[in-house]
Amino acid sequence: DVKVTQSSRYLVKRTGEKVFLECVQDMDHENMFWYRQDPGLGLRLIYFSYDVKMKEKGDIPEGYSVSREKKERFSLILESASTNQTSMYLCASSESGHTTNEKLFFGSGTQLSVL
């Protein structure tokens, strides 16, 4: 079974802090994604990566950066956390090539609260 593991289930941070959200997948997937889920807005793509050291902006990259130094690990960084970044963050991975979008495997999510 594919496993996508997010390091924290709940996280509470203060405004202005630097926040790291870590995600690890164990299926040697090329593609990794970070989404945020907000009530009524669904899932919105923040950043994604097709390969090590590669990153692409999604729909809402402002205020975020990412790092992919190893194939299995994709980190989301909030350089200076703000209250409007309070959200559920979901990491996902998928194979590359002709694989369709249903092969997107999600982690359980990290609920981040910024006070």
Next chain:
Amino acid sequence: DQQVKQNSPSLSVQEGRISILNCDYTNSMFDYFLWYKKYPAEGPTFLISISSIKDKNEDGRFTVFLNKSAKHLSLHIVPSQPGDSAVYFCAASEGYGAGNMLTFGGGTRLMVKP
């Protein structure tokens, strides 16, 4: 402006009856549509998909209907079971590949009462 909309934030259905979840989209370039299901404390999991060359796709109790002219799709669950209680997200993309970004709707919380 949201390109994929699920106008009903919640839906309550009796066990054994049909559940119908609706989704509308505005981007005419979308040609691949998916439904994901999310239980509390878990990530979303893929449920069923349909490409724009079809108007119906069925998988067991789950059927997705696509009306391209109306830019509308719906998910039918028959019969509904208490284990179907979850949040359902509609998603769309331009193309099939994993590299094609998914645009998600806001989700509909389905509650199936025993």
